[in-house]
Amino acid sequence: MIKKPCACPKKTQMTGRPKLRAGVAAQGGRKRQELGKVCKKNLGVCKAGKALGAKQELLAVFGSAGSGLKISAFIIGAMLADEILTKLEIQPLDELKIHEQVMEPNLHSLRETMLNLGKLVDPLIVDKKHKIVLDGNHRRMVLEILKADNAVCQMVDYDDPQIQVGGWHIATKAKVPQEGGKAIDEKEGFEALQKMEGCLMHIKKGKKGKECSLICSQSGELQGIMDEQKQFLAKKLNLNSFEKNNNGNGAIQFIEDSRVDYFLENGYEVFARRIFTKKEIVGEAAAGRPLPPKSTRHMIPNRIIRLNFRLGYLNDSPESASMHLRDMVIKRVKYGSARYYTEPVIVLY
Missing domain, CATH: 3.90.1530.10 (Conserved hypothetical protein from pyrococcus furiosus pfu- 392566-001, ParB domain)
Structure with missing residues (x-):
């Protein structure tokens, strides 16, 4: 007796995620059920902003299941588009x-x-x-x-x-004398800036570490501190205009508040400014008093x-x-x- 060849499809070794293999090997309705499960699973991924990866994965895995499944996969892409458009x-x-x-x-x-x-x-x-x-x-x-x-x-x-709100400090390669400043610990200096006890903090690299000097404020209020900053920088750095001096030649640069150490290590001295609060930003903008550039x-x-x-x-x-x-x-x-x-x-x- 001659056995008839088995009509069952040969097993194919699949690569990829184990949960998706069954969806590829299954037939007809089972594919649709598996797609539904994956779609639900990836719905959360879409909302997290990763729908493109889910879309590509679904197309690769279910591409042979028919146009209906391809359309379903594109629905996930549409969900990402909707998420972008809501913003x-x-x-x-x-x-x-x-x-x-x-x-x-x-x-x-x-x-x-x-x-x-x-x-x-x-x-x-x-x-x-x-x-x-x-x-x-x-x-x-x-x-x-x-x-x-x-x-x-x-x-x-x-x-x-x-x-979150950060700020920009001013870095310079000019050697600036510290007369008129008050020697202070770096952490205490930043706290003093936030309390508006100082308008700037001069930071440079010394033989024993950072040397910090607080430029005290005479006004102790927001607009006064911004005026004091402008006057001090004009006198010490000849920084009369942000536009004329921020020309990319490396002499004076605006640096992120998180990169002070990097610039100190590369031969710069830094003038740190206070970080504005959200309330101050909203209040000044609503009053028609925009802050100085790079604030x-x-x-x-x-x-x-x-x-x-x-x-x-x-x-x-x-x-x-x-x-x-x-x-x-x-x-x-x-x-x-x-x-x-x-x-x-x-x-x-």
């Missing part, structure tokens, strides 16, 4: 308040770049409660110069504790960059601009032109 809004430009003064050279350079590209590269980051621009003050001013009616904004809750540095989670929205759409009606924005985001997510970074990145402008 973005078209806002009237004249309602957006800047919180920092701009630098004229930076403003002119950005204007030329935006005109050459014909696009708003990054959306403005805006406090949704007070309509204050937290990041993108130069972009907002360029749009005003170009007479745009609207702006694309990523709206955030400024009360969210995940949004704040906002750390904002899930920041959207490289949007590349056409400038021409910003003069359409808000409804029309929103439609263009939605179409653009959905198309870019669909074709994999979106990526979620979980690690720190360095952006070159």
Whole structure:
């Protein structure tokens, strides 16, 4: 008796996650059931901002199951697009308040770049409660110069504790005498700056470690301290204008408050400034008194960059601009032109 060949499909060794192997080997309805389980599992991943990885994984695993399953996989991509779009809004430009003064050279350079590209590269980051621009003050001013009616904004809750405020210190290779300053421990000096007991703290590398000197404040109030900073830096560093001196030649640089040690090790002396509070930032912006340039540095989670929205759409009606924005985001997510970074990145402008 001749045995008939078995009609069962041969077992194929699969690579990948064990939970997904059954979905590949199964047939018909079982594939759909497994897809449903994976979709539910990855729904949380989508909300965490990683839907592109889930989408690609589903397409790779279930691609042979038929067009219906491919469409289901693309639903997950659509969920990411919806998540992005919930963060973005078209806002009237004249309602957006800047919180920092701009630098004229930076403003002119950005204007030329935006005109050459014909696009708003990054959306403005805006406090949704007070309509204050937290990041993108130069972009907002360029749009005003170009007479745009609207702006694309990523709206955030400024009360969210995940949004943190840092600052910029001033680093110089000029040797600055410490006369008039009060010797102080570094930690105590930063505390004194926050209490507005000093306007600046001079930090340099000495033979036995850091040498810190507090430049005491005579006013003890916010506007007075900013005036004292300006006068002191003009006298000691000839820093009469942020625009003229921040020219990238390395003599004077604005540095992140987290990188003081790095610059000290590389031959710089640092003038540390106090970190503004959220309440101060909102209060000064609402009163029409923007802070000096490079006063704040906002750390904002899930920041959207490289949007590349056409400038021409910003003069359409808000409804029309929103439609263009939605179409653009959905198309870019669909074709994999979106990526979620979980690690720190360095952006070159």
